[in-house]
Amino acid sequence: DADVTQTPRNRITKTGKRIMLECSQTKGHDRMYWYRQDPGLGLRLIYYSFDVKDINKGEISDGYSVSRQAQAKFSLSLESAIPNQTALYFCATSDPLAGAYEQYFGPGTRLTVT
């Protein structure tokens, strides 16, 4: 897990505030992903990026934006946080050269919007 780090690990914010979650990786992978986890719903894909110039929406991108600042950094922003964005957020990476596209996850950021 140390290869993929996320900051902050926990965050409490108020409705309407802008917040950024950051992800860094030392695995040298081109592909990076942001997921959110809600109890009973599993992991849902928010955004994914194949390289610095290639960013794609996932299944639940509304209310979120991302920035791929470098190969190693992929940030998720909530422009105006709302309570139903309270969730556990995970960053992940993968290496297509590995063949099977297994993903490696960071430790997660627990976000609470009050």
Added chain:
Amino acid sequence: AQSVAQPEDQVNVAEGNPLTVKCTYSVSGNPYLFWYVQYPNRGLQFLLKYITGDNLVKGSYGFEAEFNKSQTSFHLKKPSALVSDSALYFCAVRDRGSTLGRLYFGRGTQLTVWP
């Protein structure tokens, strides 16, 4: 459409007994299949994967999974459960023919092993 179903939200088993966590999948082509485990306050850890070849795949911590193409299933198994196996388990699938490389996850199964 690609999807994964984990029909049991919760599986309870006594330590030392065999365990099975079920997963069925739907993809338009041939699948890559994965199992991940999540311990409390931790990220997901990769357990094992099926790419091709033997239908029985062995992974970390003594876990194995059996790929059954006709039943579109990829059940996770362990011959003798440990209390430390208690965690949340996720099955995931990727369409081998897709260039997008994204995984589709099931909703997770909470495994509890009691002493």
